Amino acid sequence: QSKTFVVTATKTGFAARAFGETPPAVPPSYIELKNGEKKEDIDIQLVPHNFITGTLLDEDGTPFAGALVEALRALYDNGQRKFVTAADSISDDRGQFRLFGLPPGQYFVTAFDPAYSRVGDQLGQLFYGPTFYPGTPFQDDAVRVTLDPGVPVQGLKFKLQIIRPARITGKLIVTGLQLLAGAVNIGPSRNSRSASFATSEADIKPDGVFQFANILAERYIIRARGEVERQGLSHFGLWTQPVEGVDISGVEIVLSKGALVSGRVTWDGKSNRPPADQSGIRVRAPLSDGSTFGDALTGTIGLDRSFFLRGVMAGRHYIRVEGLPEPWRLKQVLWRGADVTDIPLDLDYGQTYDGIDVILTDTYTTLSGLAAVNAGDLPQGYAVIAFPSNTLNWQPSSRFIKITYLDDHGRFMFRGLPPAEYFVALTRAADESDLASDALLDRLSQNAVTIWLREGDRKSISLQATAPKR
Template identity: 25%
Template sequence: MNTRSVVISVAAVVAACAGLVAQGAQAPPAPAAQNAPMVRTASISGRVVDADTGEAVIGAVVKLQMRTLAAAAGRGAAGGRGALPLSAAEQAAANGTLFVMGDSDGRFVFHDLPKGPAQLSVTASGYVDNGGGVLRRPPMLDDGQHLGGISLTLAKVASISGVITDEAGEPLVGITVRALSRMVPMGAPTYKLTGDARTDDRGMYRIDGLFPGKYFVLVPQTPTTVPIANLEKNSDGLGGLMSAVNPFIEALTGGAQTSMGPTGVRVNDQLWQTGAGVGGAVSSAPPPPVNGRVATYQTTFYPGATQLPQAGLITVRSGEDRVGVDWQVRPTASARVAGVLSGPDGPAANISIRLVNSPGTNDDDALPVAMTTTSGDGSFAFMGVPAGSYIAKAQQTKSASAMPAGLMAGLPPEAAELMAQMNQRTAGAGGEMNLLRAPVSVTDRDVVGLSWGLRPGAHVSGRVLFEGAATPPTSQQLQNMQVSLASVMPGSPSPFGPSTSKLTTDAQFKTGSQAPGTYFVSLTGVPAAWMLKSITVGGRDVSTSGLEIGDVDLADAVIMYTDRISSLTGLVHADASPLPNATVIVIPSDYRVGIATGAIGRRQITQAVPATGTYNIARLPPGDYLVAAVVDDAMAGDRDQNFYDALARVAKPVTITAGEKKSLDLTITVKIR
């Protein structure tokens, strides 16, 4: 246990507290018809099988979720044949969920169910859900019906294992190794930190539970620097509490040494530690100096690369155990990057700053190159920055801090960042923040005397127009609508979701300040009589490309709604019978516009084809589209430009005009590339 992990959990508890508000607002389970006694005579049965071998998966736990079950239990389960014991009924009432464990042949049975859609999912040791058909198409149960022969398929998980050694060839013990999955779900490649593992006393790690796919494997390192003054100022705050808690921990652990002090080293007036940074609790000892210069470990990818383009991509199949993914982590000479950070109101104290790789390398906020916190006078210093080109990022929120400022100063930078982001989100609509985006280039010399400025983030303002004869929304309805800006990059950098801002009674809006980037704009709370027609900024349609926000305010956004609801429906045919599991996919004709940014993901519409074979896209704004029905398997894998180009070749073009109810039959394509 070390300071950092405790601090993170402090932040987590605070976050959990902040989440209470949101929890309380959760909608109750959907109420069903209040009076009719619920009959519970439906049942469902099936088998859990290995997707590769077709053999039974023994001991899998099948979960059944039915909204109607919750409603039925809530009314005392009248009419059930084998009345469930009260407690189980109450259980179901709470969440509408039942669990069974399959038998030695993988078979499972649920009975005494009400009618309604039955959502099944399954978990089993060593397997992952491979997204089988039942999950995407919940079967409907009717009274007295038994639905048998359900096949739930699971794919065996893969693993990657190896040994991590340091520059002397000694095992690196207790460090975090992570897998970074590379996927192309929406045009542009995205990277997501998925599995992780710790090395043991032999330096061995094993990342388990991986979906079949492509991975980079890395040892994340984010050197963090905290001014000693901040920690000292806090000796009555967090730091003091740490030392206060220490004896208790010592007693709890039978007097074992559990030093909760910082695990970093002191360099002049800074405390410096290396470690896994964001999300990784373990700090490791920094390496000793190299040639008189402060040395650091930097994030290292298998087989020893420090940048993603040089890293080795490992493809694992279902059930594969990839062994021997070994590499060495070496210290590198580093520089100090120091200066002063100021905001519009003067020196910016207690602000977390991070250095991230310039875009085009491994642009990933989850893997900062270094982090620090400014002192009370706005001065900052990063220790251990390797040579390279970086962007410094910081944000300063104006909302009231959830924690005393003194306490904030003692937080490690990553926790401070989390708190700052949380403050930003909990500040509600129109949260204001000042941002830093500064390039910095480091060679073999210290970079000092920097003067960085926080500037207000850009705002987006505009109006919403409701075009048509339908009764326009009331001012009350307008006030319930929210404009939402979400980063188009999947895995939004903020864990607290998109920022939202309310409409005024005259349908105007102005967002809080935003970090530069590409955003997807949407409006929530609009009555069903209206359908989105277009979103333009400066007269340019941004609904496909996403809205690019830079340093300057954008003042002329127009979100246009129409009462002329257009739709697309039709029948899906197949050469084979029965109908294979298929998906209808609709993309804009100008799909290429959104590929580079990943915004295509927000404009493509997919719908699982139901057993009836009729698809129905009930709301499709006017425009030119490409429509295809493809088997689910063809949707798997990377969806890069090649995928969309291939899709475009087999798709049918269709033009939707305002208010048009278009019908278009499709034939399933089995292979698109």
């Protein structure tokens, strides 16, 4: 019989850390031990801790005492941002707080009034959300706080906002047809793109009525998908609305028949046969804003290598393939003689788009390297971003933009970047939610290393962290 452990090291004056943990991307490693088994080399690198101080005010500018203030670290799961608490504090009678024990890295600072942790109304419990520094309920407007080694951040000041969570109720409508099944998805949205925050789905009654409860203040987009006949085309609709503490009812989402997208898949293998089991591989049509909700969950590859997407929402879509086993990757998408691999297709309701050729390859690039960080710094606090010199490919969900994090020894690796010229930059002030920011990429390009990757290249580079300002 075996048991599983997480090994954590703590020392006064140093930030606690678990074995295998690589903030912000990798959680601690589990160690499994059998009776009498011995494991060695469980090494944990500790760095001196740092702290954040500030003052919390109420909406009138009066110091707010007794609030829970937290430093949150962002983690990403399938491209969606989630938060874990790295440190917390209670504001004192002057509204002041101190968040300590923090390793170098990026943090979101939030405040919450515990008095609202157990409240509700006649319809059930209400889960209030926090206020993000610099004083906004909107996650997308939150400003990260960056801690450099030995350089605390002091004097933050922001106001606590208490906004009631809302309920959104509505109905899916399919004119003249009966709804057999459906799904409704809600997620934050801003500036015509899908935000990289967790989304949720509502339960739908047989008559198409749906409800979302405990919706925090944010700008939202609701996407809906419905089925009206078995093996038929899925229907789609959407609705957008900012939500700020007021229940919204009577939402009507009219569903329209999706587009039909079809084509063939070519396995252009140099040294590998196509996988024998292709049941888990699908051709998909994600929206250009990054959302994957905009197509029917079809697109499986047939014995004749054909695929059919039986329903795609109107809008701009890329053609992508999910579930590919190593070393297979998307090489090219052709339609009507044009290369549309990285050009979104404008699809409309009820239309047919056939003859799409999807070409897969087992040849891929590898870009690895070693980054030197400053003495006393933690390599895992740094992100490495590879992005193309061609700004036309600075798009949400671009194949040409990747992020990874340094390991304990400052090493990093990218696999499968498409052939192109790239900037490679080392930064502590960015995460996955920034990858669609032209301003960030332009700023990083000024001090980035430039490298060409051609098909099948295996290349290595060195990076150097910039010393923090003190």
